[in-house]
Amino acid sequence: MLYQLEDLLDMVRNFMNTGGDVLYIIAFVLIVMWTYIIERIWYQNFTFPRDSRKMIAKWTARHDVSSWSAHRIRDAWISQSKESLSQYLMLIKTLVAICPMVGLLGTVTGMITVFETMATHGTGNPRLMAAGISMATVPTMAGMVAALSGLFISTRLEANAITKTNQLADRMPRH
Numbered sequence: 001m002l003y004q005l006e007d008l009l010d011m012v013r014n015f016m017n018t019g020g021d022v023l024y025i026i027a028f029v030l031i032v033m034w035t036y037i038i039e040r041i042w043y044q045n046f047t048f049p050r051d052s053r054k055m056i057a058k059w060t061a062r063h064d065v066s067s068w069s070a071h072r073i074r075d076a077w078i079s080q081s082k083e084s085l086s087q088y089l090m091l092i093k094t095l096v097a098i099c100p101m102v103g104l105l106g107t108v109t110g111m112i113t114v115f116e117t118m119a120t121h122g123t124g125n126p127r128l129m130a131a132g133i134s135m136a137t138v139p140t141m142a143g144m145v146a147a148l149s150g151l152f153i154s155t156r157l158e159a160n161a162i163t164k165t166n167q168l169a170d171r172m173p174r175h
Contacts, residue, residue: 019138020113022106026099026139030146033095036088037150040157044164048085052168055081059172066175078169085161089154096150103143110136 016023055077064070114132121128 015138018134019142020106020109020135022102022109022139023142025102026106026142026146029095029098029102030149033092033099033146033150036092036095037153037157040088040092041153043087044085044157044160048081048164051084052081052164052171055168056171065173071174074172074174078165078172081168082161082165085164086158089158089161092150092154092157096147096154099147099150100140100143103140103146106139106143107136110134110139 016027059065059074059077062070065074110132113135114129117125117128117132123129
């Protein structure tokens with residue numbers, strides 16, 4: 001087990017070295033993005049249902065549910081719920097959009113390395129140029145994979161927030 005963990009760490013270390021320092025930025029963005037995604041999944045699936053049950057119970061316990069002021073209270077509660085369900089979704093989408101841009105930064109820095117190698121050593125040593133080309137392509141791939149991993153989930157979280165808001169509104173009738 002420990003041997004397998006060491007092998008895994010060596011593979012990650014080699015991958016990070018192949019792609020250059022930009023991969024550390026992508027890894028940081030990815031960790032932050034997935035931290036917010038996991039928080040949103042937890043909130044939408046465990047915290048919000050409990051809070052919505054309490055809100056529905058408060059609404060059904062009210063004696064006045066048909067007046068203008070009662071409708072404004074209901075609308076405010078639904079609006080607050082919508083905001084709490086959608087919290088951090090724009091940040092997650094921004095982090096998703098940043099990942100390919102940071103990958104592109106890695107491409108540019110890798111190509112600069114290739115051109116520096118060509119300027120100092122000429123074009124006669126393909127091994128030296130290959131390291132720079134790897135440094136140019138690996139961050140692009142990593143940025144795209146990171147973005148794709150968050151894109152599907154962020155879209156799903158947004159749709160889930162809309163669905164849960166509509167369900168809450170349906171369970172709090174206006175009478």
